[in-house]
Amino acid sequence: MSGIISTSCWSAANADLVLTNGYVLTMNQDKTVYPHGTVVIKGNKIIAVGDKSLATQYQAKQTMDVDGDIIMPGLINTHTHVSMTVFRSLADDVPDRLHRYIFPLEAKLVSRDMVRIGANLGNVEMVKGGVTTYADMYYFEDEVAKTVDKIGMRAVLGESVIKFPVADAKNADEGINYALKFINEYRNHPRITPAFAPHAPYTNTTETLQKVAKLSEQENVPVLIHLAETDREQQVIAERSNGLSPVQYMKSIGALNSHVVAAHMILVDDKDIETAKQADIGVAHNMSANIKAAKGVAPALKMYDQGLRIGLGTDGPMSGNTLSIIDELNQVAKVHKLVNHDRAAMPPIKVVDMATMGGARALHMEDKIGSLEIGKLADLIVIDTKAPNMVPMYNPYSALVYSANSANVKDSIVDGKLIMKDRVMLTVDEDQIRKEALDYTEIVKDTVIKSGEKVL
Amino acid sequence: MSGIISTSCWSAANADLVLTNGYVLTMNQDKTVYPHGTVVIKGNKIIAVGDKSLATQYQAKQTMDVDGDIIMPGLINTHTHVSMTVFRSLADDVPDRLHRYIFPLEAKLVSRDMVRIGANLGNVEMVKGGVTTYADMYYFEDEVAKTVDKIGMRAVLGESVIKFPVADAKNADEGINYALKFINEYRNHPRITPAFAPHAPYTNTTETLQKVAKLSEQENVPVLIHLAETDREQQVIAERSNGLSPVQYMKSIGALNSHVVAAHMILVDDKDIETAKQADIGVAHNMSANIKAAKGVAPALKMYDQGLRIGLGTDGPMSGNTLSIIDELNQVAKVHKLVNHDRAAMPPIKVVDMATMGGARALHMEDKIGSLEIGKLADLIVIDTKAPNMVPMYNPYSALVYSANSANVKDSIVDGKLIMKDRVMLTVDEDQIRKEALDYTEIVKDTVIKSGEKVL
Structure with a gap:
């Protein structure tokens, strides 16, 4: 398998899909750019990336001339709760919202139906926003998996483990068992990585966190967790651990292994960053959601510069409120400039790197996705460069960072298959998905109205 | 002229355009909402706003059933430099960019052609981003005026006055004369308000600022100015005025009259805010551009809560980098929560108010635009509520604030005329405009390459 094929070859090599005439951002180590570039796909893999001349060397089943548009790796959303789309725009900005509002709402409404309906809607939104891979933490993840399988995206799906009764488990042990069953079912899926998702240190016991850590090594699966996110968490953990920070507590109990993908990491100091790096954990930086909740700004620039595995996430649609990583880029670039008092801080290339290779590294998938390189899985997107907000493009x-929005994403290819073309979904019925979601909102409205909360 | 017409009328009243079946956000004083609403337009004015039943009372030349989409006042961009679109994505994040880079670039390139080409592109971007009225500060504003006239938008166009030689004037006095000529030419245009635009206090002499202030009263036109924006400005003005802040200096020289629309107002204290309120000036809050340049966050929430005339602006496309107010809403809401350490701060309704009535008040046009009320000019937009990011909508x-982006703007009506329908521009040729802009970028690239600056 090689991208270097002599132009004097008598017959062209075979390929399944060739994208030509693109402004190719490879996001490889050297950040190689081909302003008039070509990407060649065979099966589910990239077999060549190069300039214009490359196109003539392949005989492809399908060729897409993208007319100067950007071709780049699919974006990676390292943290969300996709099914919560059905609750989006409810009770925004309510103080102590998670405990006072979201947990009670979920206790009443989370079900297989809700999870499926919400995930279907969120998946479409993500594909339309350039996301090809996402990491999810929620309940009934086997339902989310079915939606991911159907739409053709790639995902790391973490089944929740939490100490209080939830829709699919009475306690943490039941959650672990649910997760184990899910892991066994999806262990060999080509696009889905099943995972554990202990909600957070403060919503689980030390014993549960240790058990999950051990199991993650036995099963060789990721552990998605909220970490160093809130003042409440910091306080509870300090009380439990004789003053340790959440990160140091996780290390002290042996639960900070290299399977961990930690969402947020806002309340971390230099020692925590060093500890996270030594433990080789992944980090999901959720700027837009974190500032919406006034939780603060994670030191993501420092983590990135120190070589941590850090990618971008949207958090759930009650938090962000969108799921499109491309709409996150602008805020990531600008808010870090603000808090660092430096207009040169967090330049666009770092932001795009975090949204692609950074996300791949955070999920420990950097050998498979995150850049356009020979041998990698063919997950890529095409970005419209003709929309007025994208003109000109020096x-x-x-x-991408300062001008683009989700509507500029034109095409999406995952695992070598075209799943969106000219913003039309090819693998799912978008209208039907919207209709199901809208029907479900009537149930949500009834429940909220009965609860007496003034949040509608 | 009344919206209350008895349903027992034998014949329906005449109208030109009726929008029905919309989720109407009036943005009037009471923030009245009609979830199944109607807006009736005759000529260039709104003659009725109300619920479903209203539609049956009018015989309209054209009826648009918007199928549940949002109908709201057109967004107002209170501060930009529209023609600079041709420079967008050049030299982002360069320290001391304005003086080291932008002014020299402009000295080489600003011309009638550049102003026209850039304005055409920016106008399209703004319409596609929901903007119906904008305030511009630049050179050759008579060229901008022609583009605004053609596309059918509404604008306040400020001709620059600055102490050093620029493309259309050798000094401030020539700038004033250029502005006076422009003001005379456009004084009676139905959609264009000509104005003075002294660049900033520190780039003009005290005498010039006083002269402009006097002329603004004589001519009864706005004065657009950058104010309390940068550390350099603060320092220069303090040296000039024995330690005064930019706002206090402007007051002290008699140049802070009610014609002023001050962009930025970042470096203001409580006394400055009180002074600005007493002077009844308008304020343009440019969140996205200000944080990109790490200039800080204007106390916009305090100014809004204290009743100042404050609207939102994008700043120019080298600053923001987009011109779409709808893409500004998210950052305005979230960054104010961050800096106020309060997730309940800057709720969405205040942000939408700033983007509509706030903008109208900032431009002293609140009797004409900014809300959907009987007798107001018919400037309104329709927002898609079926895109996946907009579902559901409790x-x-x-x-609008947390989920919408510019691509969700479907239709735009200005002065009673439909100028965009289903995102297709009706009054200008978008492809031709893009082509002209792209051709012009070759001139920009040549100039930049010759300058030896490494910014491409």
């Missing part, structure tokens, strides 16, 4: 990273 | 203000 610098493609600036255009 | 709270329309939350959906």
Whole structure:
């Protein structure tokens, strides 16, 4: 398998899909760019990336001339709760919202139906926003898995483990068992990585966190967890651990292994960052959701510069409230400039790197996805460069970060298959998905109205 | 002229355009919402706003059933430099960018052609981003005026006055004369308000600022100015005025009259805010551009709560980098929560109010635009509520602020005329405009390459 094929070859090599005439951002180690580039796909893999001349060397079943648009790796959403789309725009900005509002709402409404309906809607939103891979933490993840399988995306799906009764488990042990069953079912899926998702340190016991850590090594699966996110968490953990920070507590109990993908990491100091790096954990940076909740800004620039595995996440649609990583880029770039008092801080190329290779590294999937390189899985997107907000484009990273929005994503290819073309979904019925979601909102409205909460 | 017409009328009243079946956000004083609402337009004015039943009372030349989509006042961009679109994505994040980079670039390139080409592109971007009225500060504003006239938008166009030689004037006095000529030419245009635009206090002499203030009263036109924006400005003005802040200096020289629309107002204290309120000036809050340049966050929430005339602006496309107010809402809501350490701060309804009535008040046009009320000019937009990011919509203000992006703007009506329908521009040729802009970028690239600056 090689991208270097002599142009004097008598017959062209075979390929399944060739994208030509694109402004190719490879996001490889050297950040190689081909302003008039070609990407060649065979099966589910990239077999060549290069300039214009490459296109003539392949005989492809399908060729897409993208007319100067950007071709880049699919974006990676390292943290969300996709099914919560059905609750989006409810009770925004309510103080102590998670405990006072979201947990009670979920106790009443989380079900297989709700999880499926919400995930279907969120998946479409993510594909339309350039996301090809996401990491999810929720309940009934086997239902989410079915929606991911159907739409053709890639995902790391973490089944929740939490100490209080939830819709699919009475306690943490039942959650672990649910997760184990899910893991066994999806262990060999080509696009789905099943995982444990202990909600957070403060919503689980030390014993549960230790048990999950051990199992993650036995099963060789990720552990998705909220970590160093809130003042309440910090306080509870300090009381439990004789003053340790959440990160140091996780280390002290042996639960900070390299399977961990920690969402948020806002309340971390330099020692915590060093500990996270030594433990080789992944980090999901959720700027837009974190500032919406006034939780603060994670030191993501420092973590990135120190070589941590850090990607971008949207958090759930009650938090962010969108699931499109491309709409996150602008805020990530700008808010870090603000808090660092430096207009040169967090330049666009770092932001795009976090949204692609950074996300792949955070999920420990950097050998498979995150860049356009020979041998990698063919997960890529095409970005419209003709929309007025994208004209002109002296610098493609600036255009992506400071100008682009989700509507500029034109095409999406995952695992070598085209799943969106010219913004039309090819694998699912978008209208039907919206209709199901809207029907479900009537149930949500009834429940909220009965609860007496003034949040509608 | 009345919206209350008895349903027992034998014949329906005449109208030109009726929008029905919309989720109408009036943004009037009471923030009246009609979830199944109607807006009736005759000529260039709104003649009725109400619920479903209203539609049956009018015989309209054209009726648009918007199928549940949001109908709201057109967004107002209170501060930009529209023609600079041709420079977008050049030299982002360069320290001391304005003086080291932008002014020299402009000295080489600003021309009638550049102003026209850039304005055409920016106008399209703004319409596609929901903006119906904008305030511009630049050179050759008579060229901008022609583009505004053609596309059918509404604008306040400020001709620059600055102490050093620029493309259309050798000095401030020539700038004033250029502005006076422009003001005379456009004084009676139905959609264009000509104005003075002294660049900033520190780039003009005290005498010039006083002269402009006097002329603004004589001519009864706005004065657009950058104010309390940068550390350099603060320092220069303090040296000039024995330690005064930019706002206090402007007051002290008699240049802070009610014609002023001050962009930025970042470096203001409580006394400055009180002074600005007493002077009844308008304020343009440019969140996204200000944080990109790490300039800080203007105390916009305090100014809003204290009743100042404050609207939202994007700043120019080298600053923001987009011109779409709808893409500004998210950051305005979230960054104010962050800096106020309060998730309940800057709720969506205040943000939408700033983007509509706030903008109208900032431009002293609140009797004409900014809300959907009987007798106001018919400037309104329709927002898609079926895009996946907009589903569901328990709270329309939350959906607009936290979820919407410019691509969700479907239709735009200005002065009673449909100028965009289903995202297709009706009054200008978008492809031709893009082509002209792309051709012009070759001139920009040549100039930049010759300058030896490494910014491409």
